[in-house]
Amino acid sequence: MFWKYSSFLFLLNFVFGFQGVYSQRTCSTQRPTLPLGIANGVLDYPNYGFRPKGLSSGVCETWEVSLSQSDFLSIVTNSSESVYLIVEFWNLQCASIKNISTCTSVDTMSNVYVLAAQTIPQVVAFSSANIYTPPLVSNTTYATYGSYQDIDANSYQRGYHRLVIPLRTDLYLASNFTWEIGVYNLQNPNSALASYAVLATISKNEPSCPQPVFRTGSCSNNGVCSVNPLGTTSASSVMCVCAGNYGDYACQTNVRRFNSSGDTTMVSVSANGWFYGQFKVTVSPNSFMKPAALVELDRSVVPFPAGGDPLLFLMKRPNSGGTMFPSLSDLNLADIVGYYFQQEQHYILTRDLDVGDNYFYVAVYNNNNRFSTLLPQATARFQLTVKWQVWGAFNLCPFQCSGNHGTCYDPYAYSISGKNLPYSGLVPYGTVPAPAKFYCGCRSGYGGDLCxxxxxxxxxxxxxxxxxxxxxxxxxxxxxxxxxxxxxxxxxxxxxxxxxxxxxxxxxxxxxxxxxxxxxxxxxxxxxxxxxxxxxxxxxxxxxxxxxxxxxxxxxxxxxxxxxxxxxxxxxxxxxxxxxxxxxxxxxxxxxxxxTTWLHPYMSVVLGIAAAVVLCFSMTIVRRYMQHNGWSPVQEGASLYPFGGNGNGAGNGVQMSTRARGVPEELIGTFHTYTYHATEEDRRHIRQTRREARRHQRQRGLLAAATTGGGGGGGEGLAGL
The missing domain is CATH 2.60.120.380 (Jelly Rolls)
Structure with missing residues (x-):
């Protein structure tokens, strides 16, 4: 009757209610040519592959990107230059299918695959959890076989895909240039890809940064493309450095900044939408306490219905300066327990802080799949609070142990002081170590991790x-x-x-x-x-x-x-x-x-059977003993009334019919018989035995007469027995 999580796909399907993909049915045999553009300068419609009517569910389409040797030589002058083929894909929503300028990019998309290879890549999908893609290129090095794919875009269900393909200039300086780009719609039935655009460009020396907002510049015009910030040569090392209140991998998202500990904001998130926030905690090298950061999501401050089904995330930004926001692939960073138990108060507390600046991203996803139409309101409303503490006595327990219901203890401070936390009474004393983050000691009459x-x-x-x-x-x-x-x-x-x-x-x-x-x-x-x-x-x-x-x-x-x-x-x-x-x-x-009984049910059955056997055996012995001594309640041929009569003083009571005993005579007649002839010695022995028997009988008669004192008929009667 118990259950546990297995794989990530199972978790998404079970917890969030997401559905699987369906088998691919048809694939277009047409391969329209996709014009190549140069990354330097603004690219417009002539260089886009535009599909205003999109793709139906289960349909795939391929585009061919080709460049002659002479055209490639006009771009690349020598074989030592680094050259990249960049393929970009946008999921679009268009007001008019005849005018690309009316299209805007859609942030999310699931089960749509964009692949690039030197031969037509094939995708096969059957069942809700099994999708088989062709062999993928495992890194950004040169490859003459295998397919390129934006793994992050698939994992984070983005509507924008960006494939960076390093090219071997020595190879294409001597031959024509041809690549195949496949778009595969494996969404659920009746879920068409409304519109999309695809763009292929050649970038010299360094690849450009992402541009997820359609027809907008690199880093969404909200940041600067920083090339190789880590001093590496990997094409994936380019990164957007965002300005102001923007963030995410391409600065396309407005982010709420929490500037001080205790900063609070009221949030409203639409169905299947996201909220993002960020804050910075600076830890002094002289801090003698173990610092902590806490994010609290409180639905209880909003009148019913607060609405939605929120899931809280907290991600520490890597020191490298990456700007990746939390997503549904980061469930290990989420308050799954609070979400699972449908709590009014969600929280995440971390003590993973280093000396110096620590940057954190806060995200809330409003899931509209688990309860579907049961939710009284699809939009989620809640209060979000960010707190941190880097010095002094620790008092950062979530929601202050539910007000005055308990006392907040710092397990770290108790461990270094040699003290023991108050005993919870839930486990054998000393068998479980103290919690690493916080401990609420509840007042009498209250319980729970938060009291x-x-x-x-x-x-x-x-x-x-x-x-x-x-x-x-x-x-x-x-x-x-x-x-x-x-x-x-x-x-x-x-x-x-x-x-x-x-x-x-x-x-x-x-x-x-x-x-x-x-x-x-x-x-x-x-x-x-x-x-x-x-x-x-x-x-x-x-x-x-x-x-x-x-x-x-x-x-x-x-x-x-x-x-x-x-x-x-x-x-x-x-x-x-x-x-x-x-x-x-x-x-x-x-x-x-x-x-019922002090016995276990199984033992009761065993003893019941044993008692029945003993009882039957005892009754059999008693019955045999009574028959042997003639104590049977009703004798053969005897009156039902032992003193005669019929119970009312009348004599000659009702007689029982005589029951046949022994082996039937007709059966005995079937036995084998033979005639016995006694010898002379046998006859003499029989005669002697009979004489002795008659002598003993006469002696018993005389003894009986002497005992009764010559009582006449009484003595004779006894002697005649």
Missing amino acids: DGYLFNYTIGGFSWRDVSSSAPGAWTYYLLTIDPNRFSYKMNDVAIEWSIRSSLPGTSFYNTFMTIDEGVYPRSSNFNSADPFRRGFLFYYSSLAQKSDPPATLIIDGSEMKPGYAYVLGIYNSKYLQDTLFTYTLSVYEPSST
């Missing part, structure tokens, strides 16, 4: 308990289940959980409510990749349970799957993403075996 819910303590082992509580929208209720090892056997006992919502509405309407059971941790500390079923944060949605039985059937936890010394956190959460409903529920936890 964000009410906490009730119960003991399992010889006891059962029942709780009736109300669940507020966007709130947790935690039940800390402690096992009594003296009363609970992990091998013999189980734990039963009964959960029902008190409402006139059907249980299937509470699709915003779920239960989770975690071992030794609160839900926010779940590890989805854990092999332990109680560490994965599995959700029991009330609506799913009610589909089978309303109220839901009892959940049984096998005691053998539980670990001695660990406490178990049963959490109930009323999500505010889809509904704003207060409800009352009943929760009962007990040992199912304690209400």
Whole structure:
């Protein structure tokens, strides 16, 4: 009943609801010529390959780029020059398909492949997860075979692709120049590529920087193209250095700057849209504390419906100065736990800061695929706050431990001072190291990693308990289940959980409510990749349970799957993403075996069978003993009433019919027989035996008469027996 993540494709499909690609069906045999242009100067329509009607789903198209030897010689004068073929592709939306000047670039695109090779590249796709492309060139060195592809564009689902192909000048100075460019639309059925443009240029010495905004200059006119900022010769080393509030790989995105710790902004993001922000933290070499940076996303400050399904990212910009923003390929940098549990408050806290300047990018993606039409509002609204601390006592716990519900502790400060953090009571003492980032010590009555819910303590082992509580929208209720090892056997006992919502509405309407059971941790500390079923944060949605039985059937936890010394956190959460409903529920936890027998069910069956065998054996012995001594309740031929009569004083009671005994006579007649002839010695022995028997009989008669004192008929009667 538990689940865990596997591959990235599976994660996107499961968590975000993305669908797979479909098989390619047809491919155009036409290969229109794509004119080449020179990177120096502004390029206009004559040099674009323009397809105003785009491509249908499952259709591919190839373009041929060719240059004669004489034309190549007019560009390249000697074989020592570095020359690059640059292929650019734009996904477009056009107001008029007859006028390219009415087209604007579309930022996103999925499952559209742009490849370049010296022969026509082929792409085959079948099933939702398997796409087979031709062999790709693994680096930017010269290659006479293989296909070039913008890997980043595919990974980040960009609408702009840019292929940088280094050319062997010595080869093309002696022969004609021909390359094939393929555009493959492998989107879902009925999802056509509306319009697109493709451009091929020759760049001498250094490749140009990206220009993702259609018909706009390098770096989107919002930055400067810095060539080889790292002193390398790789074609991929060119980079846009952005100005003002712009960022991303080509300065095409407006970025919100957070200038000081505690800076806050209200954000609104459309469906499947992005928000980007950035901030800088400077760490002094004299800082004696371990610095930290924190980003908080709070939906609870917005009246219902806050809307959307936000996912928070935090990326530290590399020291090389790269300007790549977070994307859906960077789920390791996201607050997946807060997203998974549909929390009102999301956060990411990092202590990965170096001495000097540290640059961070903040991103929020509003996913419109997981809940689809269930969302009351597609646009996500929330408050975003950025904080950091580089000196002094650490007090940077997320959301300040939910206000006054707990105290913030710095694990780093405690470790260097030799002190121990307050004991959580969730795990055997000393078995789990202190958290590396922060620790909220909750006040009595509160629980959770952020002290964000009410906490009730119960003991399992010889006891059962029942709780009736109300669940507020966007709130947790935690039940800390402690096992009594003296009363609970992990091998013999189980734990039963009964959960029902008190409402006139059907249980299937509470699709915003779920239960989770975690071992030794609160839900926010779940590890989805854990092999332990109680560490994965599995959700029991009330609506799913009610589909089978309303109220839901009892959940049984096998005691053998539980670990001695660990406490178990049963959490109930009323999500505010889809509904704003207060409800009352009943929760009962007990040992199912304690209400019937102290034995384990399997042992009860074994002992029951053994007892039946012993009982049958005993009854057989008693019956044989009674028959042997003539104590049978009804004798053959005897009256039903042992003292005669019929029970009312009348004599001659009802007689039982005589039952046949032994082997039937007709069966005996079938046996083999023979005649026995006694010898003279046998006859003499028989006669002697009979005489002795008659003598003993006379002696018993005389003895009986002497005993009765000559009682007349009585003595005679006995002697005649």
